[in-house]
Amino acid sequence: METKLVKVDIDNPEKDILTEAAEILRNGGLVAFPTETVYGLGANGLDEAACRRIYEAKGRPSDNPLILTIGDLDGLYPIVKCVTEDAKKIIDAFWPGPITLVLPKADCVPSAVTGGLDTVAVRYPSNKIARELIKTAGIPVAAPSANSSGKPSPTRASHVDFDLNGKIEMIIDGGACDWGLESTILDVSGEKPVLLRPGAVTQEMIEEVVGKIDVDPAVYSKPSADIVPKAPGMKYKHYSPLANVILVSGSGDNVIETINRKVKEDIKKGMKVGVMATTQTKDRYDEGEVLVVGDRDKPETIGANLFKILRKFDFIGVDVVYSEVFDEDGEGAAIMNRLNKAAGFNCIKC
Ligand code: TXA
Ligand code: MG
Numbered sequence: 001m002e003t004k005l006v007k008v009d010i011d012n013p014e015k016d017i018l019t020e021a022a023e024i025l026r027n028g029g030l031v032a033f034p035t036e037t038v039y040g041l042g043a044n045g046l047d048e049a050a051c052r053r054i055y056e057a058k059g060r061p062s063d064n065p066l067i068l069t070i071g072d073l074d075g076l077y078p079i080v081k082c083v084t085e086d087a088k089k090i091i092d093a094f095w096p097g098p099i100t101l102v103l104p105k106a107d108c109v110p111s112a113v114t115g116g117l118d119t120v121a122v123r124y125p126s127n128k129i130a131r132e133l134i135k136t137a138g139i140p141v142a143a144p145s146a147n148s149s150g151k152p153s154p155t156r157a158s159h160v161d162f163d164l165n166g167k168i169e170m171i172i173d174g175g176a177c178d179w180g181l182e183s184t185i186l187d188v189s190g191e192k193p194v195l196l197r198p199g200a201v202t203q204e205m206i207e208e209v210v211g212k213i214d215v216d217p218a219v220y221s222k223p224s225a226d227i228v229p230k231a232p233g234m235k236y237k238h239y240s241p242l243a244n245v246i247l248v249s250g251s252g253d254n255v256i257e258t259i260n261r262k263v264k265e266d267i268k269k270g271m272k273v274g275v276m277a278t279t280q281t282k283d284r285y286d287e288g289e290v291l292v293v294g295d296r297d298k299p300e301t302i303g304a305n306l307f308k309i310l311r312k313f314d315f316i317g318v319d320v321v322y323s324e325v326f327d328e329d330g331e332g333a334a335i336m337n338r339l340n341k342a343a344g345f346n347c348i349k350c
Pocket of ligand 2: 144145153
């Protein structure tokens with residue numbers, strides 16, 4: 001299959017392109033499009049066969065449910081059984097935006113979307129291209145991240161092209177994603193809201209609106225027999241490049257000395273080694289492929305670049321990547337959640 005790659009103006013999306021893309025979606029095809037978090041791979045969310053094509057294209061395990069995206073608030077009511085009080089408050093505060101809500105599903109949502117669960121994850125993105133596309137299609141659009149399963153999520157159209165060219169009908173190029181990490185996922189289907197995946201809407205921001213929430217233990221610990229993530233997708237070694245990622249934590253100078261020593265040892269063994277550095281530390285690493293992920297004082301730059309840098313290490317072909325760690329408060333929680341997953345929670349403490 002030939003994949004059509006088209007550029008669209010984020011401020012003023014070309015109507016004819018969105019109409020063509022919407023037509024592909026309505027006819028059971030696959031279209032990748034930008035959102036404010038990462039690129040999504042869209043299909044008609046009410047069409048089982050179209051949703052199955054998403055799993056095929058991504059190589060995604062079939063027990064990992066999809067998110068349904070909507071283009072306006074009216075799109076929510078037909079796909080959920082009810083909107084809980086907590087959900088209403090979150091919607092008022094943060095939609096459209098980078099938070100996904102898990103709610104009891106309506107009967108019309110196929111089990112190919114929910115992986116057999118009786119809940120459905122719904123997201124109302126703020127990205128103008130995404131919203132216009134979904135509205136034009138006039139259907140809920142199932143849209144997981146548009147990467148090959150297990151790879152870092154795509155934050156540029158070129159990432160989608162690299163993973164999915166030949167497997168999908170169209171890629172809409174709307175430039176780099178603003179946040180660069182996937183949406184926060186909050187389960188509001190039960191008594192008390194539970195954070196399933198940290199993202200740009202932080203735990204602190206949510207608690208200001210609905211009071212204290214629970215956090216799925218799998219957010220901060222390695223999944224095991226006792227810790228089974230409530231978001232099925234979080235159990236996989238995710239977001240990871242081909243290289244072995246090793247985190248190094250400790251006080252500033254110790255981290256840099258440890259990484260420099262490890263890099264030297266590995267190079268001696270004949271390995272190609274990457275270092276994920278920050279603006280503040282880049283000049284202090286002696287050897288290896290040193291890439292800057294962002295500015296430690298501006299966590300949003302680290303979130304925006306993390307997946308791009310992990311992909312770049314793959315492209316360079318390193319065997320191992322050593323990375324500094326970051327504070328886990330605010331947006332740092334999402335950054336460390338993704339980094340820990342990329343590293344399989346492998347961390348040297350020094
Ligand atoms: O920012 C995002 O959310 C992006 C953009 C494209 O919208 N999408 C995204 O989708 O990250 P995906 O499929 O890569 O991640 C969705 C996560 C998976 O971990 C999945 O297991 C979980 O949401 N999920 C989906 N439905 C669920 C449900 N009913 N209950 C619990 N977790 C669910
Ligand atoms: Mg994903």
